[in-house]
Amino acid sequence: MQHKLLGITALAAILTLGACGNNNDAMDDATGGNNDDHAPTTEKTGDNTETAIENDKAGDNPAGGKNDGMQETTQGYGFTEFDLEIDVDGKDAVDASYETKTDGTFEAEYKNTLEGVDYDEDNHQEEAMNELDALFKEILLDQNVSEEEAKKKILNALEIQDYTKFELEVNFKEGPKLNIEETK
Known part of the structure; x- marks a missing residue:
């Protein structure tokens, strides 16, 4: 019984942390932040660090x-x-x-x-x-x-x-x- 309760608690903690994870797309879109996945790229290299x-x-x-x-x-x-x-x-x-x-x-x-x-x-x-x-x-x-x-x-x-x-x-x-x- 104690092992089941410990397992459920660990699973709940993992799910909670996963929901608060590193998905900033919605936050970036709402606040106008910059997400490198959406940064402008150059035509030839596609490198996000270079902008037109x-x-x-x-x-x-x-x-x-x-x-x-x-x-x-x-x-x-x-x-x-x-x-x-x-x-x-x-x-x-x-x-x-x-x-x-x-x-x-x-x-x-x-x-x-x-x-x-x-x-x-x-x-x-x-x-x-x-x-x-x-x-x-x-x-x-x-x-x-x-x-x-x-x-x-x-x-x-x-x-x-x-x-x-x-x-x-x-x-x-x-x-x-x-x-x-x-x-x-």
């Missing part, structure tokens, strides 16, 4: 305050620096630069005279980053890409058939640095 750039606002700092035009980023492009310069007929056509800082912020600049776009790093971080984000997602560079393949991907993405100067420097998080300097 469209959700970010230039100059916002989640810890509070402003970053003087820089933006917190958790983008996983695979590189910390990207610097591109393309000339067409001896004149600047595309200048694009992106740099991730050690504190998680970045600086971005994008100028494409062929399309009439000029987003400098001081006033147009969000616009520059949107252009670069689209470019980076289209070209998908990694540390294993050859110089010729990188150049071809970039020229195709920017719809440039002929150029007089092509300079690219990419510092990958891991692996060798990509450096292309070509003039015609």
